Amino acid sequence: MVKRTDSPHRWELIEPHLKPEDHTALDIGSASGFFTAKLADRGMFAIGLEVRNDRVESAVRSWGTRPGLAFMRWSLEPENIAWLPEVDVVLLLTVYHHWCNTFGRPEAEEMLRELGRKTNRLIFEPPGRHDAKFPAVCDSPISADEGIDEYYTSLILRIFDDQVDVTYLGEAEYPSSRYRTDPLFLIDCRAYGSR
Numbered sequence: 001m002v003k004r005t006d007s008p009h010r011w012e013l014i015e016p017h018l019k020p021e022d023h024t025a026l027d028i029g030s031a032s033g034f035f036t037a038k039l040a041d042r043g044m045f046a047i048g049l050e051v052r053n054d055r056v057e058s059a060v061r062s063w064g065t066r067p068g069l070a071f072m073r074w075s076l077e078p079e080n081i082a083w084l085p086e087v088d089v090v091l092l093l094t095v096y097h098h099w100c101n102t103f104g105r106p107e108a109e110e111m112l113r114e115l116g117r118k119t120n121r122l123i124f125e126p127p128g129r130h131d132a133k134f135p136a137v138c139d140s141p142i143s144a145d146e147g148i149d150e151y152y153t154s155l156i157l158r159i160f161d162d163q164v165d166v167t168y169l170g171e172a173e174y175p176s177s178r179y180r181t182d183p184l185f186l187i188d189c190r191a192y193g194s195r
C-alpha cells in the first residue's frame with residue numbers, strides 16, 4: 001500500500017467541520033487508523049471498521065488503547081450496512097470506489113444512501129479527476145473546464161435525491177503523484193432519512 005502522507009492535511013480540512021455536539025463516529029475503511037484515533041482524541045466515541053485483518057492489527061499496535069477508540073474487523077456489504085448503529089459522523093475516505101467495483105454502482109449508491117440514514121454528517125472522499133478509479137464512481141466523464149467540486153456536488157445530490165446539503169472542503173495532494181488529488185465533501189444528511 002502506498003503510504004499516504006496527506007492524512008494530516010486531510011484532517012486539517014475535516015476537523016473544523018466537527019461540532020462540539022458530535023459524540024459518536026464511524027470511520028469506514030479505517031486502514032492505518034489515523035482518522036479514527038484523531039476522532040477519539042477529540043473525546044469522541046470512535047470505531048474504525050476495516051475488512052483487512054493486518055490493517056486492524058496494525059492500527060491497534062499504532063494507536064493503542066486510548067479512551068474512545070476501537071477497531072473492528074468488518075466487511076461492509078449491501079447485506080449488512082443497515083446493521084450499523086446511528087452515529088453523529090461517518091468518515092468514508094477513499095473507500096467508495098471499492099464498493100463500486102465490488103458491488104456495482106447502483107448497490108454502492110444505495111450503500112451511500114444507507115449511510116445517510118445513519119448519520120447527521122458524512123465526510124466523503126471520492127477519487128480525484130486524474131485518478132484511474134474516477135470512472136468507476138461517476139456517471140460521465142468530467143470535462144476539462146468543469147470543477148471537481150461542481151461535478152461531485154451534482155452527483156451527490158442526484159444520489160440523495162436533492163435531500164442533502166453538500167459542502168466542498170478542498171483537496172489534499174496524494175503523494176504518489178503530484179497531479180493526483182482527492183476532493184473532500186461534507187454531506188449534511190440531517191434532512192435525509194429518519195434520524
Ligand SMILES: C[S@@+](CC[C@H](N)C(=O)[O-])C[C@H]1O[C@@H](n2cnc3c(N)ncnc32)[C@H](O)[C@@H]1O
Nearest residue numbers: 029030031050051052074075076093094095098
Ligand atoms: C484506500 S484505503 C483508505 C484508508 C483511509 N480511509 C484513508 O483514506 O486514509 C481503503 C480501505 O478500505 C478498506 N475497505 C475496502 N472495502 C471495504 C469494505 N467493504 N468494508 C470494510 N473496509 C473496506 C480497505 O481494506 C482499505 O484499508
